[in-house]
Amino acid sequence: MTEVQTVQGAVDAQDLGIVLAHEHVRFRDEAVSEQWPGRYDEQLELDAALVAVHAAAEHGVRTIVDATAMFGGRDVRFMKRVAEETGVGIVACTGIYSYDYLPHYFENRDADVMADHFVEDIEVGIQGTGIRAGFLKCAADAAGVTENVEKIHRAVARASLQTGAPIMAHSMPAVPTGPRQIEIFREEGVDLSRVQIAHCGDSEDVGHIESLLAEGVYVGLDRYGLEMYLPIDKRNATAAELLRRGHAERLIISQDFCASIDWFPPEAAEAFEAQGAIRNWSMTLVFEEVVPALRELGVMDDAGFQTIFVDNPRRWLTGG
Numbered sequence: 001m002t003e004v005q006t007v008q009g010a011v012d013a014q015d016l017g018i019v020l021a022h023e024h025v026r027f028r029d030e031a032v033s034e035q036w037p038g039r040y041d042e043q044l045e046l047d048a049a050l051v052a053v054h055a056a057a058e059h060g061v062r063t064i065v066d067a068t069a070m071f072g073g074r075d076v077r078f079m080k081r082v083a084e085e086t087g088v089g090i091v092a093c094t095g096i097y098s099y100d101y102l103p104h105y106f107e108n109r110d111a112d113v114m115a116d117h118f119v120e121d122i123e124v125g126i127q128g129t130g131i132r133a134g135f136l137k138c139a140a141d142a143a144g145v146t147e148n149v150e151k152i153h154r155a156v157a158r159a160s161l162q163t164g165a166p167i168m169a170h171s172m173p174a175v176p177t178g179p180r181q182i183e184i185f186r187e188e189g190v191d192l193s194r195v196q197i198a199h200c201g202d203s204e205d206v207g208h209i210e211s212l213l214a215e216g217v218y219v220g221l222d223r224y225g226l227e228m229y230l231p232i233d234k235r236n237a238t239a240a241e242l243l244r245r246g247h248a249e250r251l252i253i254s255q256d257f258c259a260s261i262d263w264f265p266p267e268a269a270e271a272f273e274a275q276g277a278i279r280n281w282s283m284t285l286v287f288e289e290v291v292p293a294l295r296e297l298g299v300m301d302d303a304g305f306q307t308i309f310v311d312n313p314r315r316w317l318t319g320g
Contacts, residue, residue, distance in 0.1 A: 001013075002014075002318045002320050004016060004091060004134055004314075004317050004318060005091065005092075005122075005131075005132040005133065005134040006063070006083070006089040006090055006091050006092075006134065007076055007079045007080040007083050007089075007090045007091075007092055007131050008080060008083050008084070008089065008090075011089060013314050013317065013318045013320065014314075015062075016062060016063045016089065016310070016313065016314050016317070017060070017061070017062030017063060017310065018059075018060045018061050018062055018063070018309045018310055019061070019062070019063045019064070019065060019309060019310065019313035019314070020056055020061055020063075020064045020065065020254050020255070020283060020286075020309075021065045021196075021220075021222070021252045021253075021254050021312075021313040021316070022065060022067050022168070022198060022220055022222040022252065022254035022255070022256050023056075023064050023065065023066060023067070023254060023255060023256065023257050023258075023283055024066055024067060024068050024072070024256070024257065024258040024259065024261075025049040025052070025053065025064070025066055025068075025078070025079055025082050025090065025259050026045050026048075026049055026068070026073065026075070026078060026258070026259055026260050026261075027068055027072050027073060027258040027260070027261040027262070027263075028040065028045075028072070028073035028260070028261065028262040029071075029073060029262055030070070030071065030072075030073040030074070032262070033073055033262070040262070044260070045078075045259070045260045046078070046081065046082070048259040048260045049078075049082045049259040049260070050082060050085055050086060051259070052257065052259040052282065052283045053082055053086040053088050053259075053283065054086055055282065055283055055284050056088065056283040056284060057086060057087065057088050058284075059284055059287040059288075061088060061283070062088060062089060063088065063089040063090070063091065063313070064088055064089070064090050064091070064283075065090075065091045065093075065134075065135070065168075065254075065313065065317075066079055066090050066091065066092055066093065067093055067137055067168055067170075067198070067256075068092075068093070068097075069093050069094065069095040069096055069097040069137040069138075070095065070096045070097060070098075071096065071097045071098055072097050073262075074092070074093075074126070074127075075127070076092050076126045076127055076129055076131040077127070077129065077131075079092055079131075080131060091134040091135065091317065092126060092131065092132075092133050092134060093133050093134065093135050093136060093137040093168065094117075094118045094121035094122060094126065094133035094135075094136055094137070094159070094165075095118060095136045095137035095138050095152070095156055096114075096137075096138065096139075096152050097137060097138075097139050097170065098139060098148065098149065098152065099139060099140070099141040099142065099143050099146075099149065100143045100146045100148050100149060101148070102148045102151070102152075106151075107148070111151050111154045111155040111158065112155070112158060114151065114152070114155035115154075115155040115156075115158040115159040115162070118133075118136060118155060118156065118159035119159050119162050119163055121133040122136075122159065122163045122165050123163060133165065134165065134317060135165050135166045135167065135168055135317065136156045136159055136160055136165050136166070136167045136168070137156075137167075137168050137169075137170070138152045138153050138156045138167070138168075138169050138170070138181075139152075139169065139170035139171075140153075140169070140170065140171060140172065140175075140177035140180070140181055141170065141172045141175075141177070142172060142174075142175060144175055144177060144180075145177055145180045145181065145184070150184060153169070153181060153184045153185070154184060154188055156169075157184065157185050157188035157189075157190045158188060160190055160194065161188065161189060161190065164319070166194040166195070166196065166316050166317055166319070167185065167190065167194060167195045167196065168196045168198055168220075169181045169185075169195065169196065169197050169198060170198050170199060171197050171198060171199050171200065172199065172202070173199065173200060173202050173203035173205070173208060173209075174202070174203070176203075176208060178197045178200065178208075178212050179211070179212070181197065182195070182197070182212065182215050182217060186215075191319070192215050192216040192217050193216050193217070193218075193319065194316065194319055195217040195218065196217065196218040196219070196220055196252055196316055197212055197217050197218070197219050197220065198220035198222055198252075198256075199220055199222060199223055199229075199256070200212060200219040200220055200221060201219075201220065201221030201222060201223055201224075201230065201235050201238060201239065202223055202229040202230050203230070203238070204230065204234050204237070204238055206238060206241050206242060206245075209238070209242060210242075210245070210247070213242075213247055213250050217250070218250050218251070218252050218312065218316050219250060219251060219252065220252045220254065221235065221238070221239050221242075221251060221252065221253050221254075222252055222253065222254035222255065222256050223235075223255065223256045224253070224254070224255045224281075224285050224286050224289075224290055225255050225257065225278055225279060225280055225281030225282060225285045226255075226256065226277075226278060226281060227276055227277055227278055227279050228272075228277040228278065232279065232289065232290070235290075236290060236293050236294065236297075239251070239253065239290070239294060239299075240294060240297045240299045243294065243299040243300065243304065244299055248304055248307045248308060249307060249311075249312065250312070251308055251312065252308070252312055252313065252316070253286055253290065253308050253309070254286065255281065255282065255283060255285055255286060257281055257282055257283050257285075259283075291305060
């Protein structure tokens with residue numbers, strides 16, 4: 001039996017069911033929330049997470065891959081409470097979500113020491129609990145693959161080699177960061193079939209995405225609802241073309257939805273909606289609009305749905 005670690009313990013990979021492979025039940029700055037906890041409403045955040053996950057469950061979702069790492073306010077106790085109250089499994093990660101900054105603690109230690117921290121999360125438990133990480137997370141964005149970003153990627157790669165855990169790498173196609181991220185993983189000896197390059201769906205450049213797929217990685221078309229990066233019709237056109245070209249077995253479709261996020265004041269969400277920067281951003285958009293659109297275009301049937309929402313996340317998580 002191949003198992004996947006969730007916040008409620010190991011589960012048989014065959015029981016993961018329909019998976020949303022890139023979401024967040026909560027995203028917040030851990031330094032601010034630690035120093036000024038009164039600025040946060042824990043119950044409001046929990047309620048938002050429960051509403052979002054229950055809604056996903058109504059569409060048959062049984063597992064959510066939560067990509068919240070260090071600097072995103074990762075809190076596995078919170079994730080476990082959401083899982084317990086919704087009946088939906090949550091797979092937590094380890095790693096560091098940074099576009100360049102590292103605290104002096106990691107800046108003045110080498111990548112192997114950083115990797116040891118990630119390995120502890122995978123093999124022992126996160127934040128003093130027995131809850132173990134199911135995958136590794138790193139990121140590269142507008143700044144590109146800086147020295148610190150490369151260090152994180154190499155540490156993630158080394159932890160993956162030691163533990164067998166898969167990797168999710170936030171990318172920015174506009175730069176683009178994906179090719180360099182893959183190059184680092186290859187240099188470190190990572191099996192690229194265990195790597196997911198996230199946010200490729202922010203680009204209409206099918207050729208660029210295919211160049212990443214040719215390396216054997218999974219690609220994330222995983223920011224549905226974030227119109228600020230690319231509108232849904234263009235995202236669907238890209239997804240449809242990739243499906244027509246036979247890439248279904250390497251695609252991850254999700255929303256990168258944050259049930260709550262502290263990057264902006266709460267009232268900003270209405271302004272973003274009004275400006276068209278976000279639209280129906282949720283944990284259900286892909287089921288309500290994307291899958292029906294792809295079915296109508298004739299590029300997704302029941303078998304294709306099974307491939308993208310059941311088989312691909314399971315294969316990425318397990319290597320099976």
